[in-house]
Amino acid sequence: MRAVAASGVTGETRTGYALVAPAFAMLVLVLGLPALSAVLQSFNLVMSRTPGFSLASYERLVTDPEFRQTIANTVVYVSGVVAIHLALGLSVALLLNADIRGKWFFRVVALLPWTVPDVIGGIIWRFMFDALPGMVNAVVIRGGLADAPVDWLGDPQLAFAALVLAEGWRGYPFIMLILLAGLQSIPRTLYEAAAMDGARAWQSFLYVTLPNLKNMFIIALVLDVIWECRLFGMVFGMTAGGPGNATQVLSVMTYRQYFEFFNTSYASAAAVVLAVFMLAISIPYLRMSMRVTA
Numbered sequence: 001m002r003a004v005a006a007s008g009v010t011g012e013t014r015t016g017y018a019l020v021a022p023a024f025a026m027l028v029l030v031l032g033l034p035a036l037s038a039v040l041q042s043f044n045l046v047m048s049r050t051p052g053f054s055l056a057s058y059e060r061l062v063t064d065p066e067f068r069q070t071i072a073n074t075v076v077y078v079s080g081v082v083a084i085h086l087a088l089g090l091s092v093a094l095l096l097n098a099d100i101r102g103k104w105f106f107r108v109v110a111l112l113p114w115t116v117p118d119v120i121g122g123i124i125w126r127f128m129f130d131a132l133p134g135m136v137n138a139v140v141i142r143g144g145l146a147d148a149p150v151d152w153l154g155d156p157q158l159a160f161a162a163l164v165l166a167e168g169w170r171g172y173p174f175i176m177l178i179l180l181a182g183l184q185s186i187p188r189t190l191y192e193a194a195a196m197d198g199a200r201a202w203q204s205f206l207y208v209t210l211p212n213l214k215n216m217f218i219i220a221l222v223l224d225v226i227w228e229c230r231l232f233g234m235v236f237g238m239t240a241g242g243p244g245n246a247t248q249v250l251s252v253m254t255y256r257q258y259f260e261f262f263n264t265s266y267a268s269a270a271a272v273v274l275a276v277f278m279l280a281i282s283i284p285y286l287r288m289s290m291r292v293t294a
Contacts, residue, residue: 037268038268038271061270070245073245074249078228078229090179096110097183129166163239178216229250229274250273
């Protein structure tokens, strides 16, 4: 036993490494190599007619008005969508956490938007907001809110609002699940003690529910921001960044620069900037996870 302990590696440890090795190799192959390739491309070191270290792509990002507009679009889009997710997700989680008959059925119904792939969701909402056969215009006209069809996706401001609304509907179940798990972990004795002290429902919510949901809120916020920053399918399927560049976010710009305009170095630089931003905002989540595991 002492010899095995002195060696520092037991048979179980080696078995564990062997079992983890295929998954680790797959991660390196699928994620690590493309990430390394993107970094090298951003500095014009690979996949270039004249390879050589250059900061030209990053200098272009600083001076490109399209990139600045895309960054602004991304910030507004992510802020609006995440705000809807948090508000709607918390509201639905509170309803589903109540003692009602058949709540399992309502939980399944509430999850349905999350089961729709983002590309398919974008296409569906594009048809719904279509100026002529779209369902939204039919409801608006029959409800007396407009006399003629509205070109929702042809107007920059309306298209942006429609995109935020559509993704707000599709993505809220993710936040709902996280917050519902947090609600179910709050001991009922806390609510009973608050009721005995004369606390009303809104006071229990403010002083019992919200403080105990703090960590879950942070986790939900960080993960949702990361997800929405990298979201591509919903935006591309619904507006493709248009009209013009009004709804173009950073993921769509990276795609267009790479696969439509073949500016591989510039597209890679934009992807690296997006990755660095997402890494920075994930720090609170990583710190919290390390505190829990410690």
